[in-house]
Amino acid sequence: MNDSKFPPNTNRVAEHIVGLPKSGIRDFFELVNAMDDVISLGIGEPDFMTPWHIREASIYALENGHTSYTSNLGLLSLRKEICRYVKSNYAVEYDPVSECIVTVGVSEGLDLLLRAIINPGDEIIYHEPCYVSYAPGIQMAHGIPVVVPTYEKNDFALDPADLKKAITPKSKAILLNFPCNPTGATMPLDKLKEVAQIAIDNDILVIADEIYSELTYEGEHISIASLPGMRERTIFLHGFSKAYAMTGYRIAYACGPVDIIDAMMNIHQYSMLCAPINGQEAALEALRNGKTEMMRMKYEYRDRRNVITKRLNEMGLKCFKPVGAFYVFPNITSSGLSSNEFATRLLNEQNVAVVPGGAFGKCGEGFVRCAYAASIDNIVEAMDRIALFLKR
Amino acid sequence: MKNNILRLLRKNARLSVENIAEQVSSDVATVQKIISELEDENVIRGYQAVIDESKLSELQVKAIIEVHIQPQRDGGFDNIARRLANFAEVNSLYLVSGGYDLQLEVQGESLQEVAGFVSSKLATIEGVTATATHFILKKYKEAGRLFEDGAEYERLKVSP
């Protein structure tokens, strides 16, 4: 959008911000959000409402007048509960007083972390297709994003050999996201161990965005932070948005070595002060009493995944059955369309929204992301419509 | 698998067998067989709609009735409970712990009809020592479903 008062080539905006990659799908998003009557498989957040006991706890906190700042690091009671949860579910122990910080979403946690560790010109390696804010986040912190593609033939798991090739003397950290948005990929343990070894051998940090980890449907999620020698070089990022359907509460956390958490805390205290107290109290309730509801949502995602994977494969849009998150990433090349054309035409002709794979990185071209955080009825209807779309 | 199928049917008994098979990653024949077995074994006793009667024109009156009984030497609570359960007016019947023994949900077309059932049928049964009738004024939730529609609000249709 151009403000007519200023010429577009004015250099009022910082160079590294002007240089941020423009999201190629903004227009597409605007188009969908303006349409009525769309069946959307394009939403990267749970379709469930936050479980009532959590909402009720936050209402109660409001009734009792809990509307102040909290400690910069977040409520100590919450940090204690987080560290207990991380220990019992991810087998890594952190000190709630010095190794854990509550952030405004993993979004803020990642931003703090990147700003805390990057000297201008440092390289951060990450895998694509990936969550849209990784590369811009690195650039905003004056780092250099280094992409390692992942491939359909590996079910979009990161191939340690590809990772090795991306390492240079400037490499500062590897950013991992498994289960992965947008592919649903997870890392087999042997590959995860190889990645850990590469990090150790090259003395680089690992940033683990494990925001989808509870949503692992078969087998057990293993955090790279729990592997031998990794605790001291891993920053564990996690939050309440996905597993507890709490995206709007904006609460997450980072756990890691003291020096790094301390540096993050330094930035956070000046830029954010603290995460909102009401969300923190809701998060506390989620950790204390949220397991049953979380499992109920998880079973539903699993059932939906079974349906959507089967139907897509039946109509020739090949995809593996993902083990985690709530996304499938079918290959749409059999349609003869680019992923942008596919998504735009599907939207216009059948009112179904999916996200073009190219939005998540170059190697996402030829794929689309279908989120199954939608009701089973909508998923079935969307699949029927996609089948119709393909027949024409 | 059996538990998964039951979990799905509990939420929506009108799911097609095809849909259930897809959700539990099985095939139609297997799922049909399991459901038939569950029906034959009376694990599944029936399928019913959850209806908001306040939206219908015909009147329906429902009441919850607490019943105290004098257990009989043979048969304990069961004999009386069975007698009561057979009345068409009785929708549900439970033996409960606490201050009374049986809890009934009774329905009729009018207050008089339900009152008549209590005074002429229920209270006269041998072993029934006391009753307390609570007419239902408004239904907020039944069978896990809320009866008030939440207000719509603006949610994104796509997000990264």
Ligand SMILES: Cc1ncc(COP(=O)(O)O)c(C=O)c1O
């Ligand atoms: C991989 C990944 N990381 C981080 C986020 C941001 O989460 P939060 O709500 O905690 O900021 C998302 C949200 O879509 C995500 O998919």
